[in-house]
Amino acid sequence: MALPLNYNLRNVLVRWRSTLFTILGIALVVAVYAVMQAMAVGLAKSSQNTGDPRNMMVVRKGSTAESSSQVLREQVKLINYLPQIARDEKGRPLISPDVIVLFSLPRRDGSGEANVLVRGISPLGLALRPQVKLVAGRWFTPGKREVVVTQRMSSRFANFEIGGRFRGSGKELTVVGIMDGGNTAFDSEVWMDADEARSIFEREHYSSVLLRVTDEAAGKELAKHIETDKRLPLQALPETDYYSAQTKAAAPIRFLGNFLATAMSIGAIFAAMNTMYATVGARTREIGTLRVLGFRRRAVLASFLLEGALLSMLGGLLGCLLSVVFVVVLHNHSFGTLNFQTWGETVFQFQITPVLLLKALGFSLAVGVLGSLLPSLRASRLPVIAALKSV
């Protein structure tokens, strides 16, 4: 039989000063962990949200990203006639050969330059990406040096407002509209006409082709056809698959988050251990008394482990609260980081999910249990007589 829970709870509250500092320490570690993970989740989510299950993406065989892919114009023509491609009400095949161009632009806050990914899309490209909505101004006119930027990018780069002009690769471009990428990877892009982009940036080829297939079976058939057609050194994969693979952008953040959390948690474990050793030291006679009354060693062990866990869970809850407050306060801010897949700046929002909070709590629990393991073992192994004689 275990010692009653309120015994531990009240002991934690009685020593409120040392308890408070331990809780704050653990809270800080948990908050850092949760925020870093929220960043990784936000980044991953912007990629995962992207892509329409009805769409297929065609890139050069072996390419993992559009920016390193090339599709020749002759190849686009061959693809254009494939029977698996869905058509719009006018009978046109729903296909958009895109061209990707990266250039470096100054940030709005004057803190230097960052790479911006410009996507030239073909006339039907908009219909293939219904999640992207125009929120101000108008769409670009094919054949003109006009671009549409996203809301998130407009807050981060200089001249990204309607009527704003900027130079990319020596050519002047005018912003005519603002769009909302709907929390997808498109939020990190600037769009313009594909053929105009090819002409002014002197690209002979397209980067990728996005197309809609009539159904899933047609998609598989198309992929198989492209795979076996010798004239097409390309590969077709579902657009959703393509973008889930891009979630690798979050991997370095996740790694950094885990690394930081691990390093800090070692500190937190020692802090918890210190607190619990002090607790055991201060309650030595009490432990002796409990043992005399008939509580077994493992009851004492469990009780002190529980107390450590309780302490760290309080810290964990506070840490979760801190991270939620942090994310809510920054809700309307967009953050950018270099995406190692596209080499362009990716904008994202911190995303706190229930799973993430549970993970953070589990993390704090682990800190508490590990930190109190040795002090608890010591408490349970105290010789009864010596414990009773302690002052």
Place this chain on the structure above:
Amino acid sequence: MTENIVTIRSLSKIYQQGEINVTALNNISVDIRSGEFLTLMGPSGSGKSTLLHIIAGVDRPTSGECRVQGIDVARLNESQLADWRNQNVGFVFQTFNLIPVLTAYENVELPLLLTRLSRKQRRHQVNTALDLVGLGDRTHHLPRQLSGGQEQRVAIARALVTSPSLVVADEPTGNLDSHSAQEVLGILQTLSKTAGKTVIMVTHDPKAAAFGSRSIHLEKGELTN
């Protein structure tokens, strides 16, 4: 004739302090009858507390035998011993040893948490024990809100609550003023006389010892009378 509750034969206890062996108890044999109020007297370091601890199953002898109600206590393992203490022995300490964060009621209830009693049965027993020591109206007080005498009476209630046949007390009046000491000794005496409990008390105060029904003296680990 009443039977013996404790039978001690050729009991010795030797402590190792560094390289020196210290003999705390040397070849002691004594019988304690059921229902008697025995006081263990002697100067500091005479081994009286050690003897009490061995009888109560808190310490183990180096050699010899200590049977309580026929059970050779030293042969029990740690867990069995913990259970045995819970069911058979009530402890009263010189320093009261109440748990500071628990109320008088909760302190008295502690040993009962190790039994199979229901919450209602526990409440009944705790209230009975607290009434017996005259603290029925102090159940929700924390130890620091009680006087020393009251704390010791709570400790006696905790020792009685499991209805043990043996109550051991180590200098129970050592930290009390004379009035509170009288009260506590009176309660212990009543336990032995009217409730039939066997009470073993360590003391070096002859006035306290006068409350007992029999007294044995120890000096340098040996019985002197």
